Amino acid sequence: MPERRKSATNPDLLATALFDVAAESGLENASVREVAKRADVSIGAVQHHFSTKDEMLTFALRTLADRILSRLTRPPAGTDPHVVLFQALSQLLPLDEQRTREAHVLAAFAIRAVTSESLADIRRTMLFTIRTGICAVLIGIRLPEAETRAALLLATVDGLALDAIGNPGMYPPHYLEYALESQIKLTLHDMEIHDALGSVG
Numbered sequence: 001m002p003e004r005r006k007s008a009t010n011p012d013l014l015a016t017a018l019f020d021v022a023a024e025s026g027l028e029n030a031s032v033r034e035v036a037k038r039a040d041v042s043i044g045a046v047q048h049h050f051s052t053k054d055e056m057l058t059f060a061l062r063t064l065a066d067r068i069l070s071r072l073t074r075p076p077a078g079t080d081p082h083v084v085l086f087q088a089l090s091q092l093l094p095l096d097e098q099r100t101r102e103a104h105v106l107a108a109f110a111i112r113a114v115t116s117e118s119l120a121d122i123r124r125t126m127l128f129t130i131r132t133g134i135c136a137v138l139i140g141i142r143l144p145e146a147e148t149r150a151a152l153l154l155a156t157v158d159g160l161a162l163d164a165i166g167n168p169g170m171y172p173p174h175y176l177e178y179a180l181e182s183q184i185k186l187t188l189h190d191m192e193i194h195d196a197l198g199s200v201g
Helices: 011-025 032-039 043-049 053-070 081-092 097-115 117-140 146-166 173-200
Strands: none
Touching (some): 011 043, 011 097, 032 043, 043 053, 053 117, 081 097, 081 117, 081 146, 097 117, 097 146, 117 146, 146 173
């Protein structure tokens, strides 16, 4: 039996292996042994970087959160708010292979975070950062109750993503895009009504 690699091991490689296992068979199956097997390294190589499974999970979720947030950089001023919101929120929907895999892993981490304060803290920070970005866009267009509406938009996407990974046949990508477009239009339509009433008054 060939000796498994150790020298080439790094935390990012192990996080990727963990994502693969979690996306395919759930986070509960992402043991140190299974991650080592998927990464083609020894168990000792994994333990060299992470002394416990919780340390490995914490690093993996932080890595995933950073990856998603890096795609949500704010565009230049003057960009259509509808486009800005769609581009940002669609990163959380399973619209292609990568985002489907991420949605599966995020859902698994959400369950695990219920009993893990370290994972819950990373998840809260990620969601707060996304919600703050959405809120900034809504404040920029003078939408009333921007913070609440930002929370509702994010909750809509979370719910769509969860339903889609559980029932992919009922929620194909084109439907998810349509649903997100519709929700954003409803939110911005409220702004238009508010502006119209303000001009009448």
